[in-house]
Amino acid sequence: MDKLGVITAFIHSIVAINIPLLYGTVGEIVVEKSGSLNLGVEGTMAVGAIFGYICGCLANSLGVGILAAFLTGALCGLLFALLTVTLQANQNITGLTLTTFGLGIYFFVGNSLKGPDWPTLNNAVNVKNGFADLSIPLLSKIPVIGKGLFSHNILVYLGIIIAVALWWYLKHTTLGLKLRSVGENPAAADSVGINVKLMKYVHICLGSGIMGLGGYYMALLMSGSFNSACWINGYGWIAVALVIFANWNPSLAIAGTFVFGFFNTLRVSGSSLAKAFPALLGWLDKIPVQLYQALPFIITAIVLVVTSIRNKRGSSGLPAALGTNYYREDR
Amino acid sequence: MKKIIALVLAALMLLSFAACGGDTTDNNSSKPAEESKDVSTDASTDASTDASTDASTEESKVTAASDLKVGAIYINSKNDTAGYTYAHHNGITTAMKNLGLDVDTQLFIVDEVPEDKEQVLSAIDTLASKDVDIIFGISFGYIDAMEEAAAEYEDIIFSHATGYKSNETNFNNYFGRAYQARYLAGIAAGLKSLEIENNNVGYVAAYGTEYAETASGINGFALGVLAVNPNAQIHVKKLSAWADEINESAYAKELINSFGCGIISQHCDSAQPQIAAENANVFGCGYNSDMTSDAPKAHLTAAIWHWDVYYKTAMEAAMACDDASQFVSKMGSSAYYGGLKEGFVDVSPLSDNCAANTAAAIDTVRKMMIDGEWDVFSGVKLSIAADGTVTKADAALVDNAGNEIVPAGGASVEDSVITGTMNYYVAGVTEA
Numbered sequence: 192m193d194k195l196g197v198i199t200a201f202i203h204s205i206v207a208i209n210i211p212l213l214y215g216t217v218g219e220i221v222v223e224k225s226g227s228l229n230l231g232v233e234g235t236m237a238v239g240a241i242f243g244y245i246c247g248c249l250a251n252s253l254g255v256g257i258l259a260a261f262l263t264g265a266l267c268g269l270l271f272a273l274l275t276v277t278l279q280a281n282q283n284i285t286g287l288t289l290t291t292f293g294l295g296i297y298f299f300v301g302n303s304l305k306g307p308d309w310p311t312l313n314n315a316v317n318v319k320n321g322f323a324d325l326s327i328p329l330l331s332k333i334p335v336i337g338k339g340l341f342s343h344n345i346l347v348y349l350g351i352i353i354a355v356a357l358w359w360y361l362k363h364t365t366l367g368l369k370l371r372s373v374g375e376n377p378a379a380a381d382s383v384g385i386n387v388k389l390m391k392y393v394h395i396c397l398g399s400g401i402m403g404l405g406g407y408y409m410a411l412l413m414s415g416s417f418n419s420a421c422w423i424n425g426y427g428w429i430a431v432a433l434v435i436f437a438n439w440n441p442s443l444a445i446a447g448t449f450v451f452g453f454f455n456t457l458r459v460s461g462s463s464l465a466k467a468f469p470a471l472l473g474w475l476d477k478i479p480v481q482l483y484q485a486l487p488f489i490i491t492a493i494v495l496v497v498t499s500i501r502n503k504r505g506s507s508g509l510p511a512a513l514g515t516n517y518y519r520e521d522r
Numbered sequence: 523m524k525k526i527i528a529l530v531l532a533a534l535m536l537l538s539f540a541a542c543g544g545d546t547t548d549n550n551s552s553k554p555a556e557e558s559k560d561v562s563t564d565a566s567t568d569a570s571t572d573a574s575t576d577a578s579t580e581e582s583k584v585t586a587a588s589d590l591k592v593g594a595i596y597i598n599s600k601n602d603t604a605g606y607t608y609a610h611h612n613g614i615t616t617a618m619k620n621l622g623l624d625v626d627t628q629l630f631i632v633d634e635v636p637e638d639k640e641q642v643l644s645a646i647d648t649l650a651s652k653d654v655d656i657i658f659g660i661s662f663g664y665i666d667a668m669e670e671a672a673a674e675y676e677d678i679i680f681s682h683a684t685g686y687k688s689n690e691t692n693f694n695n696y697f698g699r700a701y702q703a704r705y706l707a708g709i710a711a712g713l714k715s716l717e718i719e720n721n722n723v724g725y726v727a728a729y730g731t732e733y734a735e736t737a738s739g740i741n742g743f744a745l746g747v748l749a750v751n752p753n754a755q756i757h758v759k760k761l762s763a764w765a766d767e768i769n770e771s772a773y774a775k776e777l778i779n780s781f782g783c784g785i786i787s788q789h790c791d792s793a794q795p796q797i798a799a800e801n802a803n804v805f806g807c808g809y810n811s812d813m814t815s816d817a818p819k820a821h822l823t824a825a826i827w828h829w830d831v832y833y834k835t836a837m838e839a840a841m842a843c844d845d846a847s848q849f850v851s852k853m854g855s856s857a858y859y860g861g862l863k864e865g866f867v868d869v870s871p872l873s874d875n876c877a878a879n880t881a882a883a884i885d886t887v888r889k890m891m892i893d894g895e896w897d898v899f900s901g902v903k904l905s906i907a908a909d910g911t912v913t914k915a916d917a918a919l920v921d922n923a924g925n926e927i928v929p930a931g932g933a934s935v936e937d938s939v940i941t942g943t944m945n946y947y948v949a950g951v952t953e954a
Contacts, residue, residue: 200779459772463780480762
């Protein structure tokens with residue numbers, strides 16, 4: 192057994208399997224920074240997944256798939272914005288409804304197309320090749336971690352770029368400042384001439400579009416094999432929790448995704464690590480699989496406890512107006 | 523006002539979801555080939571078939587083909603296009619067509635029934651209200667509900683796949699010697715491992731030694747590989763779930779990347795392990811259906827079931843019964859356990875990826891098993907050379923802890939062990 196290869200494979204899996212969480216988390220951060228709590232991440236990702244996959248395969252183009260996933264995700268966001276921003280519906284309920292709605296659309300579209308007409312990746316060569324790993328020159332040559340971290344498909348890099356760009360946008364641009372002010376205190380933002388509704392609409396759609404991309408990634412990771420379980424498989428819900436872990440900071444979301452991914456992937460790679468390093472990590476083999484299955488949720492619980500302690504100290508990135516609708520006439 | 527509009531819109535969204543849900547489970551009009559009658563529809567045809575059943579019972583209780591009503595309880599959707607439920611649905615409809623039964627009016631299905639006793643019992647009640655003659659339950663976890671219902675509905679035949687419970691009258695179980703098919707697939711994998719000069723063979727399994735079903739499958743496959751390539755090492759990675767697509771894919775990748783496996787076999791529903799093999803330029807043996815279309819460059823052959831073989835036998839027996847209590851005696855046994863001989867299991871057509879002489883070797887061994895001349899778990903070991911010639915030699919069957927299971931030259935282990943208590947791996951198998 193190639194011992195260092197096991198570590199490389201582990202690192203590679205942490206990134207490759209968990210990137211959809213990054214898309215979901217970053218998308219939700221953008222939405223929440225505008226003061227809207229969208230619990231429909233799971234549904235939005237499912238919609239982006241199914242439409243992105245089908246459009247991408249039919250057009251035989253990864254770009255078309257990305258575009259379709261983003262746009263259909265953004266459409267889910269538009270629906271959410273229409274209900275909560277314009278019509279002032281309860282955000283929690285609308286988000287939950289959006290989840291069931293999105294999953295319903297996913298199965299409706301998937302089941303209608305299933306069968307001989309189902310577009311397969313083997314027939315969409317450009318999509319399949321587009322999703323293949325690309326090695327970054329030089330960096331991917333670093334021993335052990337090079338192949339694990341710097342040899343991934345283009346959507347992994349895109350996810351990291353989006354996360355860093357949004358961090359910069361939120362932190363260092365005027366528009367980002369305006370967005371944060373809308374999330375903190377929409378009345379005050381309104382009073383200084385910021386178009387609160389427009390800001391909310393745009394960012395809910397943008398964030399939802401990013402979630403849709405995460406769904407598309409998941410579809411390609413599953414090679415578009417449509418069965419009775421949804422491709423998203425609960426990732427949307429974990430993303431909602433990761434937002435808190437990341438403290439509403441898109442660049443911290445990258446770290447959050449990988450820390451979380453570490454535990455999530457331990458189930459897959461734990462026994463390989465145990466066999467490669469029996470003296471050091473042999474105990475990994477003795478952990479019952481049920482504990483591995485529970486690990487992501489245990490970690491989530493620990494994260495929530497740690498975050499609530501941090502929040503008491505007042506260093507939270509939680510937007511003050513999160514979850515409350517802004518109604519101008521109430522001002 | 524706005525709140526009212528919001529409420530209406532939200533309600534609309536919920537309604538549209540309900541409509542979608544309804545479509546996925548109830549609407550099968552989009553697939554004419556698989557059209558079957560839903561339990562919730564068409565009272566008029568019910569009435570007419572009822573009448574004819576009554577008329578025929580007055581003369582003779584033996585059921586005519588046109589009067590047999592078949593009920594089925596599925597774990598997943600009857601509209602699936604691959605996987606376990608699809609295999610059974612396909613088997614039932616094929617058997618009905620072969621017997622001249624009308625799938626549209628004589629088959630009643632309750633699908634997407636989870637392994638929950640109350641829900642299975644309620645599905646059985648639904649089918650009983652349609653006056654079905656025989657109910658097939660395809661999932662292991664239906665076992666207790668079917669046992670209870672068999673006692674309650676004495677006039678209905680209950681037939682349970684993969685289970686071990688039965689009675690002497692109207693309740694049997696059925697399963698097959700998948701290990702025989704897996705042994706044949708193992709031969710294909712073994713020959714390929716010699717060709718690619720890689721002794722590491724991976725196996726993504728739902729479970730390991732916890733269930734005799736999975737353990738016998740793993741052991742059958744492993745013995746097939748080892749008959750060709752005695753140096754092979756079979757690495758088994760357990761999902762601890764019957765279906766878990768994300769991990770089916772991830773586990774296969776892990777076996778390829780960390781354990782250096784050049785061939786990936788599987789005991790799980792989806793084709794993910796084969797797709798992973800294809801993407802990594804290695805080879806694989808699928809399960810349940812021919813997965814060559816999922817992984818055209820990787821797939822060798824798959825161990826498959828011909829469920830229609832059993833369903834045809836069972837429906838014929840049901841038609842021959844004067845009443846439901848004779849079913850088990852008509853079947854000859856309360857447990858149907860078909861193999862290669864009955865045509866119940868086999869391997870899918872060999873793909874072009876297979877090594878030379880694979881077909882010849884598999885044909886020879888298949889014939890030995892069909893003729894009853896040899897079986898997998900016995901004290902006689904086959905040696906299959908790269909040119910496809912098969913030689914027999916007495917050798918003990920040993921588990922991977924060194925314990926002797928069958929002495930050299932000894933007879934095959936009992937069927938009850940293969941279906942119920944096989945809780946070891948043979949030598950050459952390790953858990954990854």
